[in-house]
Amino acid sequence: MRPFHRAASAAAAVLLLAGGPTGCSMLDDAGSSGGAADGGTPSVDAAGDPIVKATLGAPPQEPSAEVEIAVMGLRVRGRLATLTVQMTPRLPAGGPDETSPYKLNGNDGIDPALIDPVNLKRYVVVEDSGGAELATDDITTDLDNGKAGTLQFTFAAPPENVKAVDLQFGSWPTFRNIPVER
Structure with a gap:
C-alpha cells in the first residue's frame, strides 16, 4: 500500500x-436523562400511553379516510429533544393496504414544529452535518391500514424553563401543551 x-x-x-x-x-451530554452512552438502557419512546390522541380527517383525495395521531412524548436528552408520534391510518375498504404520512397529509410534508409559548420560538427538525433531517422520512415510511406506525423527530431542546410546547403537525390542528420530559 x-x-x-x-x-x-x-x-x-x-x-x-x-x-x-x-x-x-x-454534543455535550450534560443533563442527559439516561441512555447507553452513560450506562442506561437504550429505548424507543413508543411504549406506554399517549399524551394526547386524536382521530382526524385524512386528505381530500380520500374523503372517507381518517388518521389517528397519538403524541407519545417529547423527551429531552442533552441538548436535543425527540418527539415520538404514532400514526394509525383508517383507510376505506377496497382501498390500499398501506399509505404514508405524506399521503395522509394530502401529499404534503408533515414538517413538524414545536412552538415555545414562553420564549416565543419555533423549533424545527434539526439536520445532521450532511444536511439530512433527523426524522422519520414521511414520504418513504409505509403505514399499514389499521396499525400504528411510529415516527420520530429530533429538535433542539427548549430551555429548562419551558415545561410544555405546542405541536404543529402537518395540516392538522395544533396539539397544545405537550409536556417536555427531562
Whole structure:
C-alpha cells in the first residue's frame, strides 16, 4: 500500500471512530436523562400511553379516510429533544393496504414544529452535518391500514424553563401543551 493510501485509510478510520462522516454529534451530554452512552438502557419512546390522541380527517383525495395521531412524548436528552408520534391510518375498504404520512397529509410534508409559548420560538427538525433531517422520512415510511406506525423527530431542546410546547403537525390542528420530559 502506498504511503498516501495508508494515510488516507488511517484518517478515515479516525473519522469513523469519532463519528465524523456518519453525522454523529459530539454534543455535550450534560443533563442527559439516561441512555447507553452513560450506562442506561437504550429505548424507543413508543411504549406506554399517549399524551394526547386524536382521530382526524385524512386528505381530500380520500374523503372517507381518517388518521389517528397519538403524541407519545417529547423527551429531552442533552441538548436535543425527540418527539415520538404514532400514526394509525383508517383507510376505506377496497382501498390500499398501506399509505404514508405524506399521503395522509394530502401529499404534503408533515414538517413538524414545536412552538415555545414562553420564549416565543419555533423549533424545527434539526439536520445532521450532511444536511439530512433527523426524522422519520414521511414520504418513504409505509403505514399499514389499521396499525400504528411510529415516527420520530429530533429538535433542539427548549430551555429548562419551558415545561410544555405546542405541536404543529402537518395540516392538522395544533396539539397544545405537550409536556417536555427531562
